[in-house]
Amino acid sequence: MKVKVQKIDGAKISGASGDIELNKDVFGVEPRADILHRVVTWQLENRRATARPTRERADVARTGKKFGNQKGGGRARHGDRGAPIFIGGGKAHGARKREFEQSLNKKIRALGLKMALSSKAKDGLVVVDSLELKDAKTKVLKGHFDKAGFTGKVLVIDGEAVNDGFKKAAGNLKGVNVLPAAGANVYDILNHDTLVLTTDAVAKLEARFNG
Structure with missing residues (x-):
């Protein structure tokens, strides 16, 4: 043509x-x-682009040892420093990594x-x-x-x-x-x-x- x-x-x-x-x-x-x-x-x-995944509770390197007595301490009964309520703890329900690549x-x-x-x-x-x-x-x-x-x-x-x-x-x-x-x-x-x-x-x- x-x-x-x-x-x-x-x-x-x-x-x-x-x-x-x-x-x-x-x-x-x-x-x-x-x-x-x-x-x-x-x-x-x-x-x-994939969103940067956040570190959840299982991904942070914090102690899992119970750090206070069950009773008598005058505080809540925590057993893991990786809980989301602590500084340095894992994020609750954080962003997950998602892959969108396709093959053709x-x-x-x-x-x-x-x-x-x-x-x-x-x-x-x-x-x-x-x-x-x-x-x-x-x-x-x-x-x-x-x-x-x-x-x-x-x-x-x-x-x-x-x-x-x-x-x-x-x-x-x-x-x-x-x-x-x-x-x-x-x-x-x-x-x-x-x-x-x-x-x-x-x-x-x-x-x-x-x-």
């Missing part, structure tokens, strides 16, 4: 370099909601990424020649985006590494995120209205699935 290549400011490129052929095995897969849901759920669950087959993860890219290829994909900016300033880049018609949340994916000037200029633009090709993932792609790929990013993503 052929797609027009443009400049970052939306200007068209003439000649042979103005078109790029996208691999249909990567950008032409029919999306399935169940596969995308599984991959997104796996991503979000693995992002969750590599083939399903790869298929999910292909489907996410394919869904954007149908609507919301823009291919640019590079992210080089003559003047790497936020105001200038904002003008380029407005001229190109990028609205809403925009995800920009570059090749091996994101262009430094572009990354700094995009850092203060609300709703704009940048990633190298290695960081492309289903959740971020689906969570943005527009996906901008450089020609290097396209080559990297296609090579990633073609071994």
